[in-house]
Amino acid sequence: MRKKNSAPTMKDVALEAGVALGTVSRVINGCSVGEPYRQKVESAIKKLNYQVNSYAQGLKAERTNTIAFLIPNTTNPYFALLTHYIAVSLQRRSYRMLLCCTDFKRDLEQEYVSMVHRNQVDGIIGLTYNPDLVVDANTPFVSIDRCLGPSIPCISSDNFSGGQIAAEKLYSLGCRHLAFMRISSSLTNEPNKRKAGFENGCMIYGMTYESLLLEDGDELEKEIPRFLEEHITDGKLAFDGIFCGTDTVAYILLKALSRFGLSAPEDVQIIGFDGIRYLSEYDHVCSTIVQPVEDIAEMCVEFILQESMSTKPPLICLPVHYEAGGTTKE
Amino acid sequence: MRKKNSAPTMKDVALEAGVALGTVSRVINGCSVGEPYRQKVESAIKKLNYQVNSYAQGLKAERTNTIAFLIPNTTNPYFALLTHYIAVSLQRRSYRMLLCCTDFKRDLEQEYVSMVHRNQVDGIIGLTYNPDLVVDANTPFVSIDRCLGPSIPCISSDNFSGGQIAAEKLYSLGCRHLAFMRISSSLTNEPNKRKAGFENGCMIYGMTYESLLLEDGDELEKEIPRFLEEHITDGKLAFDGIFCGTDTVAYILLKALSRFGLSAPEDVQIIGFDGIRYLSEYDHVCSTIVQPVEDIAEMCVEFILQESMSTKPPLICLPVHYEAGGTTKE
DNA sequence: TTGTATGCGTTATCAT
């Protein structure tokens, strides 16, 4: 008589089928087994509704088929998108995803990194903000948007090019004096290169620009209107094109503009960054530099599942592209 | 990219500390141990950087401290919000969350349900769409927004009240002839009650209304403008208030209205449902019936972690409230 | 090919 609550084990199946334990194991793992045995085992499995216990399995195999994903939250649209594609990418390979929301907390980020040593996950994909994050050299870790060290691959968009493309595009659309606004991270991460790329583009085309650099804690809803006010003379903006560090900044900017009776692309052309959508594929926030989120996700998963990577590339930049979204004069 | 040299075990610690295996286990689990022993063990743990192997632990304990969360995707803002709060809620209790994106696929939903039998998770919280989903009676399962059976708790907002409140509110704001639009699910789920509540509210106040009931696959971006066109005479809408089944529908509606040169709340007042925000706490999509997402998440987690399931309430409706968001004349 | 026995890292139950 089996214990009441616990699920049937291989032993139970073996007993039921009248075969040895090893035979059951072989059937489960698809090894060659005599046909009459196989049938007996399979019917016993069905009868008992047997399922392998992945903990016993993991104990032997030292692998969990689970990857931890570290992300501040899932409410930010870009993070949500990233989470989605990474989840899908892992699923396609029959891997599970442990979602770890860090809420930008440094200690939480660090704590999750140690999970891998507790054999709870096979590896970690992380978009982290802890500047002092310590990742052991033999901890399988793939970083998004931030370089953590030579032994840790970092996957990112080609942010520099993105910024430059934005400047070029605005120029080709007739803009001559621009503005740039973003939330600057004190951290040195890849997205910060958007600014450099933009500046480079402006330089090439001989354009000048105003900058609004916001801090992490600043309220965009207040700072952006203030900035606009400073640059409005007789109801007219001092610049004819704006590059926003992210689409969310562009979104807030658009709302702020409407309160001044201004709108894009009529009064000013706007290009954002990220390529997020609100609801459907067609629901653009603004004209924007689209990050290849799906490719980024795929690349992260590829690398984290790579068993032996003799040469780990430190930084991979994936190509971005411009996409019109109603805030430019196309 | 897997670990090469396997992690130290309790055995290694015992050897290093010169004590027995059981003693190490007792130190780890906080049982009473003689002080000199404890110190020897603790320094050995530190020296070897020992971490318990949760798989061996899980093998004995038959629990994983992990809950699976089934959700179609994380890109829909409401799903993203739900995911976020459930993740936080589980984290607070030191539980891990396995994120399972089902993409509305019935077989995927069903497959994940069996995970619990493979001892891979302790329980499941699911927002599912498979009408034939089979959930074993002794599978710890908490459903969101859809009743699956008497033994499975369903957590939801009070959707009926929400619909009624919307009608009442529009009436008190001066509306007399309304419209209702939603994506109707063929499934019988809780959100469908929003319509019944709305109708009830209209009846009480003697209001008439037009309905736009969309199918799952319909493109809102086309159907909504068509509906508006049918009800516009000389640039004026046939109704003065609209209740949308979700905020996302309201969002698309707002965009469609602007293309007709109409806007809310001037030309028509709009109330949505969900209470999603775009970026910050202040960034409303529309006036709306706010779902208590945080409470829903908390309640789900409470129930799934409830060991003794003697009293399982079949359906719990949590109170919603109205919140102005710029598309009503407050 | 099939059966048997051992070990994975922990916890729990024994003696000591």
Added chain:
DNA sequence: ATGATAACGCATACAA
């Protein structure tokens, strides 16, 4: 209080 040892469920090397 501490040490030895037997499970837990599975995979596998080895014996038959």
